[in-house]
Structures are given as structure tokens and as C-alpha cells.
Amino acid sequence: MSAPDLRRIVDVARLLKTGALAPQDLVLECLEQIEARPQVNAFITLLKESALEEAKRAGTEIGAGRWRGPLHGIPVAVKDLIDVAGTRTTSGSALPSTEAVEDAPIVTRLREAGAIILGKTNLHEFAFGTTSEETAFGPVRNPLDETRSAGGSSGGSAAALAAGMCFAAVGTDTGGSIRIPSAACGTVGLKPTYGELPLEAIVPLSTTLDHVGPMARSVADAALLFQVMKGLQPMPLPAAPRRLVFGVPVPYFCERIDEDVATALTRARASFEAAGHETIDVAIEHASWTPHVYLHIVLPEASWYHAPLLVRHGSSYSPGVRLRIEMGRYVLAEDYLRALELRSALQLRVDRALDGCDALLLPTLPAAAPELGATVMDVNGHREPVRAAMLRLTQLFNLTGHPSIALPAGAGRDGLPRSLQLVGARHATERLLAIATAVEPQISGGPGSVGGGTG
Secondary structure: OOOOOOOOOHHHHHHHHHOOHHHHHHHHHHHHHHHHOOOHHOEEOOHHHHHHHHHHHHHHHHHOOOOOOOOOOEEEEEOOOOOOOOOOOOOOOOOOEEOOOOOOOOHHHHHHHOOOOEEEEEOOHHHHHOOOOOOOOOOOOOEEEEEEEEEOOOOOHHHHHHHHOEEEEEEEOOOOOOOHHHHHOOOOEEOOOOOOOOOOOOOOOOOOOOOEEEEOOHHHHHHHHHHHHOOOOOOOOOOOOOOOOOEHHHHHOOOOHHHHHHHHHHHHHHHHHOOEEEEEOOOOHHHHHHHHHHHHHHHHHHHHHHHHHHHHHHHHHHHHHHHHHHHHHHHHHHHHHHHHHHHHHHHHHHHHHOOOOOEEEEEEEEEOOOOOOOOEEEOOEEEEEEEEOHHOOOOOHHHHHHOEEEEEEEEEEEOEEEEEEEEEEOOOHHHHHHHHHHHHHHOOOOOOOOOOOOO
16 A cells, blocks of 8 residues: 555554554655655654654564554654654744653553654644644645645644645644644544543643544544544444434525535535435524634633743744734723623524534535635635634634534535535534444545545
8 A cells, every 4th residue: 555545544454453564664655755745844843763663663562462453553643732752842833942741641642552653743823823824834735736725723734634644633623723624635624522632731722712633534533533532442433323314504604605615515415315314404593603702712812821922932923823812912801701601602502503403514614725825715706814714614613612523525626625514412522423424425425535535
């Protein structure tokens, strides 16, 4: 096999377990892809020597019958917002960084499962952006069209996956930062229920909205990573019911999307119904409040964390990131507290929309990934700022904490990926993964379809 085959972890693991494939082969293939396409700029720190050493050790363990499970010997990339012992955590910034002494808990769990940490991926500085352009290490380019954004803020993780530079990745998501780049690059990205995975030793953006989660090439792989990151032994997911009901929140979420996104949604609904499922139109009351509530939480929380850094290193921030952080200083306490109350109200509205439904089905991005350097997106003749457009369909579920997974939904007429997301009940992430597994063929064309393709 070779990395561009983009096989799933669950397939590769069988070959590793039997000795038909060596972990060193996987690492070398990933390194070849990284070296072949430096212009994608997916990685900030590449742990080449330690990854090869870990791969050699994994091969020895597996050969001696000490197979730890399906992640044993699998190369995984980690967003450079997350501590990996012995490497610096840059957060994509020119600010002084220090070397991490210990792994973040989620990294520890991945290592214990036998995963090989291949390197740390590029990102929008301090995770405060949607395009992965504002970074001290140069913009991440979409491997499917290098004139386009890879999305953000976990752009390097998604780009690495889509380019065959790793077999899985870890990202963070405060307003869509796992799902947006997954949509832009045609991969799978899971934002679990709020608080489900530990955030220790991860640089925060907004403590009440931050999530960490897996990015992968299939739902099965995302589920495997999620279980390990949660500290569980990998187990088969519970089977989803044979007949599922999906609510499609048409108001707000389906009103301003491009023709190819609309086609992907229509095609998915028809495929669901042909498979015996049901789709119904629903509404999330007051969804239009989302950007206002979101900003009144994320801005002051980001400003609070960065206040001492701004005093010492303000000139080292990217201008756009610094502006957003500085804006947080002007949010009144009463506006922040009001936003927290409205957050709870929106949480109940999403719960109501899910009442009688197994999951919600809606677009992830309103259009294809924007061109690098673009400041506005034109969606069916409506122009809006890139950041606002890219966050519009994802950020509500950071406010409410509901689990959400982005799935590739084929390519548009421009050849670029389109994506749909499924949203499930709070504290039922594994059930959402089971549902996503059941309908992945109808959305993506088959398990492991990445890069906007089908099949």
C-alpha cells in the first residue's frame, strides 16, 4: 500500500497485527508525502527521528505478540496547540514558546494505545481564525487546490490527512475548528459533547466553548480515536436503529448555501429515505442569535487569557488575531453574563429540535473553501466576511455543547469538497458515531471517502 491510497486505520491495523505491514513502512510513507509537498505547510514540528524509533519499537512489540490494539503503529499528527513532551507548543504564533515537559492527557492516551506521534500541525494563530492563514509559520494550503484555504483553525491537521501525510490527527474546535477544515479538505472531523475529553495542557481560546477531538478519514477511524482519547478500550459501536429520523433545520442553516451544498443535502436526504430512514424539516428557534451570543463569550474569554501576553508581546501577534483579542476588553460583564444565559436558552432550543429525531442533518460550510487571501465569500450573490460565513453553520453547537461530526459529501462542480454535518443529543457522542457509521455510505459514497470524492 502507499499513503495516497488513504486507507482507513481499521483496515491498516489488520495488516500491522499480522505482520503483513510494518509500522516503519507507514511512517516512511507519511514522511515521503510530507517531503514531497512542502508547499502545503501542514506541519510546524516534524518528529521524524522519534517517530521512526517509536515505529521500530511498535514493530518489535507487535511481532512479540504484544499488540495493544488498532492504533498500535499508526502515525498520528497533533495540532500545535497541544503539549507533546520534549517539543515546543507554538500555537502557530511568533510569541516565545517553551518546550512541554509532559504530554497532554489525550496524547498520553494515544501513546498508551500504541499511536506514533508524527509531528505537530500548523494552525491559525492561537486557534482564533478559520483559514489557517494568520500563522507565524506561513499559511496552510489546501492539498486539493493549493490556491485555497485548508480551513481553520485546525487546518494543518486536515491538510495532512487529505494529503496522505498521516493516518489520523487531533484538532480543537471552539466555533468549528475541527469541522470547518474537515469540510474544506474533504475529511471526517468530530467535535464531541462539551467536556467529554480533557483539555488539560491545551492552550485555551475560550474555556466554555473549547473542545478537542479526532480528525480522520472515516467515521470508524474517528470513533476509534475518540474512544482512546476518552480513556476507553476500543470497542465496536452499538448498532444504530435500522430506521432513523433526521431533522433538517432549514431556517438559518439551509437558507444561504451554494448550489452544490444544496445539491449534496438534497442527495443525502433522498439517499436516506431510499435506505428506509426519514428526514423532516425542523427549526432551531432563535438560531440567528448564535453569532451575537458566541462573540460575547469567546472575545472576553480569549482576552482574559491573553491579557498578560499582550502586555509583554503584543507586537508579536498577527494583526487580525490581536484585534479580535483586544475587542474582548470592551465586552461588558453584563453582556458576557447575558450571553451565558442565552447560551443555555439556545441549548434547550437544540434539544427541542432533536426531540423525536435521532440526529440533525445540515451543511458544514455554506460553500467550498475560500481562496487564500479572500476577505469575503460570495454565496449565491450574498457577500459576507469569510470568518462569519465559515463559522455560521458550526458555532451554535459549540455554544450548546452538542456533539457534531462533519462528513465529506462529494465534490461540487468546481471539484472541491462539500460537507454535511450530523448533530446528536448531548452526552451521546458514541450514539452519534453509530448513526454516522450507518449513513456514511449515503453521505460520502462509502466509508473512507475523502478529498471530496465518492466511493
